[in-house]
Amino acid sequence: MFPRLIACLLAAFVSAAAARAEAPDPSRWQAVLAAARGETVYFHAWGGEPRINDYIAWVGREVAARFGVELVHVKVAETGAVVAKVLTEKAAGRTGNGSVDLVWINGENFAAMKENGLLLSEPWADRLPSYRFVDVAGKPTVARDFGVPVDGLEAPWGMARLVFFYDPGEVPAPPRSAEALAAWIEANPGRFTYPQPPDFMGTTFLKQLLVDLAADPAALARPVGSVDFEAVTAPLWAYLDRITPLLWRQGRAYPRDYGGMRQLLADGETAISFAFNPADASSAIANGELPDTVRSFVFDGGTIGNTHFVAIPFDAGASAGAMVVANFLMSPEAQARKEEAAVWGDPTVLAVDRLPPEDRARFAAVERGPATLPPDALGPVLPEPHPSWVAPLEAEWARRYGVGQ
Amino acid sequence: MLRLAPAAIVLLLLGPVAAGLGGVLLPAFGYLPVLGGDSLSVEPFRRLFELPGLAASVLLSLGTGLAATAIAVSAVLLFVGGSFGTRTFRLMQRFVSPLLSVPHAAAAFALAVLIAPAGLPARLLSPWLTGWTHPPDILVVHDRAGIAMVLGLVAKEIPFLLLMTLAALPQTMARERTELMASLGYGRVLGFAHGVVPVLYRQLRLPVFAVLAYATSNVDVALVLGPTTPAPLAVRIVELHADPDLAMRFVLAAGAVLQLGVTGAALLLWLGIERFAALVLAALAPTGWRASRDAAARLAGSALVALPAGAILLGTAGLALWSVAGPWRFPDALPARVTLGVWMRVMPGLSAALGNALAIGVCASALALLLVVAALENEVRNGHPPGFRGLAALYLPLLVPQVAFLFGFDFLLARAGWDGRFAALLMAHLVFVLPYVYLSLSGPWRSLDPRYARVLASLGRGPGTAFRRLRLPMLARPILTAFAVGFAVSVGLYLPTLVVGAGRWPTVTTEAVALAAGGDRRIVGVTALVQALLPFLGFFVALAVPAWLHRNRRGLRVAR
Numbered sequence: 001m002f003p004r005l006i007a008c009l010l011a012a013f014v015s016a017a018a019a020r021a022e023a024p025d026p027s028r029w030q031a032v033l034a035a036a037r038g039e040t041v042y043f044h045a046w047g048g049e050p051r052i053n054d055y056i057a058w059v060g061r062e063v064a065a066r067f068g069v070e071l072v073h074v075k076v077a078e079t080g081a082v083v084a085k086v087l088t089e090k091a092a093g094r095t096g097n098g099s100v101d102l103v104w105i106n107g108e109n110f111a112a113m114k115e116n117g118l119l120l121s122e123p124w125a126d127r128l129p130s131y132r133f134v135d136v137a138g139k140p141t142v143a144r145d146f147g148v149p150v151d152g153l154e155a156p157w158g159m160a161r162l163v164f165f166y167d168p169g170e171v172p173a174p175p176r177s178a179e180a181l182a183a184w185i186e187a188n189p190g191r192f193t194y195p196q197p198p199d200f201m202g203t204t205f206l207k208q209l210l211v212d213l214a215a216d217p218a219a220l221a222r223p224v225g226s227v228d229f230e231a232v233t234a235p236l237w238a239y240l241d242r243i244t245p246l247l248w249r250q251g252r253a254y255p256r257d258y259g260g261m262r263q264l265l266a267d268g269e270t271a272i273s274f275a276f277n278p279a280d281a282s283s284a285i286a287n288g289e290l291p292d293t294v295r296s297f298v299f300d301g302g303t304i305g306n307t308h309f310v311a312i313p314f315d316a317g318a319s320a321g322a323m324v325v326a327n328f329l330m331s332p333e334a335q336a337r338k339e340e341a342a343v344w345g346d347p348t349v350l351a352v353d354r355l356p357p358e359d360r361a362r363f364a365a366v367e368r369g370p371a372t373l374p375p376d377a378l379g380p381v382l383p384e385p386h387p388s389w390v391a392p393l394e395a396e397w398a399r400r401y402g403v404g405q
Numbered sequence: 406m407l408r409l410a411p412a413a414i415v416l417l418l419l420g421p422v423a424a425g426l427g428g429v430l431l432p433a434f435g436y437l438p439v440l441g442g443d444s445l446s447v448e449p450f451r452r453l454f455e456l457p458g459l460a461a462s463v464l465l466s467l468g469t470g471l472a473a474t475a476i477a478v479s480a481v482l483l484f485v486g487g488s489f490g491t492r493t494f495r496l497m498q499r500f501v502s503p504l505l506s507v508p509h510a511a512a513a514f515a516l517a518v519l520i521a522p523a524g525l526p527a528r529l530l531s532p533w534l535t536g537w538t539h540p541p542d543i544l545v546v547h548d549r550a551g552i553a554m555v556l557g558l559v560a561k562e563i564p565f566l567l568l569m570t571l572a573a574l575p576q577t578m579a580r581e582r583t584e585l586m587a588s589l590g591y592g593r594v595l596g597f598a599h600g601v602v603p604v605l606y607r608q609l610r611l612p613v614f615a616v617l618a619y620a621t622s623n624v625d626v627a628l629v630l631g632p633t634t635p636a637p638l639a640v641r642i643v644e645l646h647a648d649p650d651l652a653m654r655f656v657l658a659a660g661a662v663l664q665l666g667v668t669g670a671a672l673l674l675w676l677g678i679e680r681f682a683a684l685v686l687a688a689l690a691p692t693g694w695r696a697s698r699d700a701a702a703r704l705a706g707s708a709l710v711a712l713p714a715g716a717i718l719l720g721t722a723g724l725a726l727w728s729v730a731g732p733w734r735f736p737d738a739l740p741a742r743v744t745l746g747v748w749m750r751v752m753p754g755l756s757a758a759l760g761n762a763l764a765i766g767v768c769a770s771a772l773a774l775l776l777v778v779a780a781l782e783n784e785v786r787n788g789h790p791p792g793f794r795g796l797a798a799l800y801l802p803l804l805v806p807q808v809a810f811l812f813g814f815d816f817l818l819a820r821a822g823w824d825g826r827f828a829a830l831l832m833a834h835l836v837f838v839l840p841y842v843y844l845s846l847s848g849p850w851r852s853l854d855p856r857y858a859r860v861l862a863s864l865g866r867g868p869g870t871a872f873r874r875l876r877l878p879m880l881a882r883p884i885l886t887a888f889a890v891g892f893a894v895s896v897g898l899y900l901p902t903l904v905v906g907a908g909r910w911p912t913v914t915t916e917a918v919a920l921a922a923g924g925d926r927r928i929v930g931v932t933a934l935v936q937a938l939l940p941f942l943g944f945f946v947a948l949a950v951p952a953w954l955h956r957n958r959r960g961l962r963v964a965r
Contacts, residue, residue, distance in 0.1 A: 267734075267735050
């Protein structure tokens, strides 16, 4: 009895130790593929959009058939909670077999994980086979996430751009700057709102206004501690003080998130909305969620753009499988499918002109939808402020507008 | 073996709650060495109180919780008093189970579909009556005072309190007492208040406390209907949990302790309200006022119970319509097209979640049923029904706010490497399922006439036979109902499944909340219906199986 028990415990210990073994080396890709076969990858990704969930389900079927990797989409409501989960595991002394193998991430969450040593310690993403087509020169945000060097610790997945939506029947001349938007809100009280920060879309809208209104936008690229926060953000609060009483519900309530805001546009409560995906309105039209008359516009001075990524936590139990999934997500085939408006409409991170002809043809055939602006009409990309701006911006917003008067 | 059952139950309930509370108390005072906190301080509380609008959040939780509980309790007592023994009463009895099977979040969405400015009634009446071509810009849902949230809580707690009242009534000699009061010339309502409520309320007290604790600390109803500028305390605690900043762990723990204090304060205030109500009743009695004409009060009681019930059923029907709606512009009364598209898209992803919910729900409620039956059988054979202390242990998980102990419990599980395991999740579910199974089964079990067993014993049969041949078949209906109640509780659990399950065990409820994050009313419609489906099936089985088992036992059928 007892010897057997001890043997059992030993076996458990040895297997736990094996799980702690070094992360696979992506430059020896065949070895990674071999190690990945049979692994189950728990992919923690925001689950609020069925179109994206469907796309991830497709990825799951493909990696199962091609590489023998089982992909489980853990649908999360808030990526910060995943970071907190990994943090809890680290604080609890776990070093392997963590509950998260792959996480959809960018910006301040990436910065927090990188800073706290919650990611795989060795660079891996820029060594994946698919990475050679990534458009590092044309899309600098694939290497600097909100200005923080990526250092190969997360693999670029897609490009986001802030784009506004409106119904030309209701808004004949859409406002193409922050100032014009304020004037439009004054002329049409109650017909505009934004998700309540700290929802990431709400925070993104604040950042867009800040980049537009700040006297010296260059200050936003620096860590917030090194500049005069009050002075730089003063124009933003003056602007919000002006529009808040004229927002939907007089600014006494806000939609919880981007989906809630889109529902308001669909119900005709608001007349202008926005998304972080240029094809979002087209996708929503294709699914009957928005009327087919909805169109897009951007600010003439440009809108905020960034890259979203997938990262592997330090204690992932299936890091080889996670790399195989990340590599597939970056492949021309998966990227082209993702760009279809009916699938998701998320722009690619690849340099399409550098792809082999058959892959270029995939992108040429992509259907971008009636409400999607062509890439050359999207205007300039404005960089995200340094991630350290997010927390003080959200705190100051909550203090001024989040607690009533 | 049987003698161990009560101890096992108490251990299973107290263990996780105590461990979880310990897991937040220490960090709340700055002690958590693995995160660098190695000395006791009140710093976490200082940072907590620096959060903007925290006082407003606390007052909101306290006020809405007390208001919702007071309204729900008065509505149920007024209704039972006014209609006890009438046809309305028997009709309502049948609606209790389906109403209970609608999970909190789904009920909240159902209510939102009715009262929102872009909701169904507004669409039906526009533009011909209201003149609205756009939904009016009125703050109804998410109103700052939390009125919409109070309505949602009331609608959902009335069926629960009604079920508890139905279970308690047989032990109060309610019929005899109401007849006595009527013979003294009292109207139904006041007669019930003087004659039955003092005995009845003693039995309802713990369930009412549980309602109050839930109402002051709920997350799901608050997210759908509650204010956002600022949100109630429990919602803000959950938001802290999603903060990637390490130092916020301490503030989170302090918030959990504060929530414990808020719920405790609400319970104390409630004791005051109880005392005040008793004084009013006592002062009324010697006046000789009999309120013999109380048609208005009776009508009010029926309306107070029927309106929320009707709202949930109607709103659920509205959600069903949304789930198959194509484009549906305001103020169209009906969608332009009807399509199964959303169902086809969402269902494949939900099938695994349905399977998980079924597995966890069946395991947790079966285990709970086994323990509870063992404890009750032990009571029958060896005596000793639990005193107030035993009952308090049962109610502890319902009285301590989930957000106050779950995060601490999860941290301990993560330390042990048990988070995300089925066994850990099962344990977490048992904490919430066991009390409900016990509460719904103990009444019928104890009120079974002991003379049956004596007859059997006089025929030379032992206690085992009495259990197998007598109690199990005769109590088949309440046993299955208890199982269905436990199953419904398990399926509806959100935070425990999310936190302890570590995402490895998505259920319909966690998936519904994740999908609802997208805010699309069509998807909310599908997930709310799917969420309600499993508990509804459970209650259906609990009705159908005994009906079939007892098809030729007239005495065991439900009285018509």
